[in-house]
Amino acid sequence: MGFDDGRKMSGLYHAEVVGTQRVTPHMQRVTFASDDLRELPSHGFDQWFRLFLPHASGTTDFDAVPEKFGLGGYLRYLTAKSGTRPPFRNYTVRELRSHTGELDVDFVIHGDSGIAGPWASGAEPGERVVMLDQGRGFDPLADADFVLLVGDDSALPAVAGILRDLPSDSSGLAIIELGDEADQQELAAPDGFEVHWVTRTGASARPGAGALAEVQRFRPEHPDRLQAYVGGEQAMVAGSRRHLVGAGVPKSRIQFTGYWKVGRAS
Numbered sequence: 639m640g641f642d643d644g645r646k647m648s649g650l651y652h653a654e655v656v657g658t659q660r661v662t663p664h665m666q667r668v669t670f671a672s673d674d675l676r677e678l679p680s681h682g683f684d685q686w687f688r689l690f691l692p693h694a695s696g697t698t699d700f701d702a703v704p705e706k707f708g709l710g711g712y713l714r715y716l717t718a719k720s721g722t723r724p725p726f727r728n729y730t731v732r733e734l735r736s737h738t739g740e741l742d743v744d745f746v747i748h749g750d751s752g753i754a755g756p757w758a759s760g761a762e763p764g765e766r767v768v769m770l771d772q773g774r775g776f777d778p779l780a781d782a783d784f785v786l787l788v789g790d791d792s793a794l795p796a797v798a799g800i801l802r803d804l805p806s807d808s809s810g811l812a813i814i815e816l817g818d819e820a821d822q823q824e825l826a827a828p829d830g831f832e833v834h835w836v837t838r839t840g841a842s843a844r845p846g847a848g849a850l851a852e853v854q855r856f857r858p859e860h861p862d863r864l865q866a867y868v869g870g871e872q873a874m875v876a877g878s879r880r881h882l883v884g885a886g887v888p889k890s891r892i893q894f895t896g897y898w899k900v901g902r903a904s
């Protein structure tokens with residue numbers, strides 16, 4: 639495997655939509671393409687980026703997007719005219735085909751609220767976007783004897799990417815919670831991995847509660863040799879981390895990211 643250094647943030651990539659596909663009932667795959675994307679470094683695993691989308695007004699000032707999203711860049715973005723400033727959300731590389739300059743992104747379709755989910759469900763070929771590369775969060779630890787991956791629908795692309803790129807002799811468990819069993823995907827994974835799909839049941843089931851309950855049943859055999867990755871709804875992520883730390887897993891071996899929060903826009 640030859641990946642570029644995931645901690646390097648390497649600038650802006652312009653692209654346009656070239657196709658869409660509803661891969662499962664609540665997951666819309668949008669394929670982007672451009673010459674820029676031939677140059678996007680492949681960081682592998684959970685590689686992610688900030689995605690700047692067309693403004694709802696129909697006029698979008700993509701020049702407002704900063705090259706870097708440090709404090710200065712963010713302030714510059716915020717002071718651009720709000721009527722044309724492209725809104726942004728965070729997304730994961732589902733598949734990058736550098737040789738053709740194509741990139742697939744899987745968007746959870748979670749209803750009418752928000753910006754990115756609704757945009758993806760109606761995205762049309764020719765629509766322009768800008769991506770700001772953010773590298774990756776997950777780095778495989780050479781001394782890990784077990785890898786625990788936990789995610790919900792929004793982190794399914796990240797879990798899929800980590801499973802795809804881990805060394806083939808890795809072993810571990812992936813716990814993936816979905817709102818609908820029909821959203822399961824075929825995942826390429828090392829032979830030593832088990833994948834547990836958890837389905838939210840009942841209209842009132844809080845997102846993340848099922849995955850958290852599974853994590854709380856998990857007892858690592860060698861906590862100091864476990865590597866964990868947790869992504870998804872914020873309360874599930876925080877609860878999972880708390881459990882793992884309580885089970886003796888060193889904090890430095892747990893990568894955790896709140897991807898979204900119930901009832902709150904990103």
Ligand SMILES: Cc1cc2nc3c(=O)[nH]c(=O)nc-3n(C[C@H](O)[C@H](O)[C@H](O)COP(=O)(O)OP(=O)(O)OC[C@H]3O[C@@H](n4cnc5c(N)ncnc54)[C@H](O)[C@@H]3O)c2cc1C
Pocket residue numbers: 686727728729730731743744745746747748751752753754755756791792793795796895896897898899900901902903904
């Ligand atoms: C590093 C990183 C990588 C990510 N990668 C992906 C990815 O590849 N695919 C993906 O789909 N998401 C991904 N996410 C999550 C995504 O950024 C959020 O879900 C984001 O809130 C979606 O924006 P929106 O405009 O659709 O909704 P927002 O405007 O942010 O929120 C509107 C409403 O929708 C709710 N909401 C938001 N997301 C969800 C959801 N997934 N399920 C149910 N309700 C939701 C909010 O609670 C809020 O009430 C990632 C997040 C991070 C931090």
